[in-house]
């Protein structure tokens with residue numbers, strides 16, 4: 001029960017890693033967990049599963065209106081935030097030569113601007129001594145083909161954790177990056193457009209190359225986010241915690 005009475009915000013909390021994190025925050029005593037997403041029905045279904053301590057807010061982190069909607073929902077409850085997990089993100093692959101400006105902008109608007117301005121807009125509501133966890137990815141340090149824009153967006157997120165840790169020093173707000181490895185979530189189908197045979201091939205690659213020999217489960221990644229957000233990480237700041245079964249570590 002590391003988060004008893006805590007108010008938590010998880011952007012992109014309707015599916016995958018964000019949903020698992022929201023579930024774990026509720027299970028560990030959070031009094032309110034705000035979850036966001038763009039798709040109202042998915043978000044409502046997630047909130048239904050999480051119970052009455054979840055507050056669903058339809059909000060696109062890539063737009064100012066979306067970020068404002070989130071701020072308003074929190075203010076309407078008179079809440080102040082203890083933990084922000086800036087998790088919302090998209091992953092789309094495209095050959096370099098075909099990656100046009102709108103493709104580039106979509107990824108950067110959500111993954112980079114979305115993270116930066118989510119933290120900035122929620123800052124007045126964040127408690128001093130609170131914790132911010134940014135969801136990056138091990139790909140920020142990798143150069144896989146057809147993913148140059150996504151990879152770069154995650155390198156930027158990792159960089160924000162370094163700078164914001166210093167920027168928020170006066171308020172004792174810790175900022176860390178979480179870098180998941182390959183994790184079985186809807187992003188595999190919706191974002192990367194992998195069908196079952198593509199996922200099977202990915203699993204075979206991991207079986208051959210990753211020390212863990214398999215994909216991660218969302219709950220295993222969420223556990224890393226909760227550690228970074230928790231008092232057990234009180235002296236952990238500005239880091240990148242890779243939770244990847246060792247894939248990018250060996």
Ligand SMILES: NC(=O)c1ccc[n+]([C@@H]2O[C@H](COP(=O)([O-])OP(=O)(O)OC[C@H]3O[C@@H](n4cnc5c(N)ncnc54)[C@H](OP(=O)(O)O)[C@@H]3O)[C@@H](O)[C@H]2O)c1
Pocket residue numbers: 011012013014015016017018036037038039040042059060061062087088089090091110114135136137138179180181182183184185186187188190
């Ligand atoms: N799965 C992996 O292998 C992996 C590895 C490394 C890093 N990550 C990162 O982990 C994070 C979560 O991804 P996931 O794998 O859990 O995928 P997911 O299941 O697709 O979850 C993404 C979540 O973000 C929301 N979202 C997407 N764009 C949004 C926007 N503009 N505004 C608000 N919410 C938005 C989605 O809901 P809507 O679509 O309804 O908006 C959903 O709730 C992402 O940042 C991803 O890059 C994933």
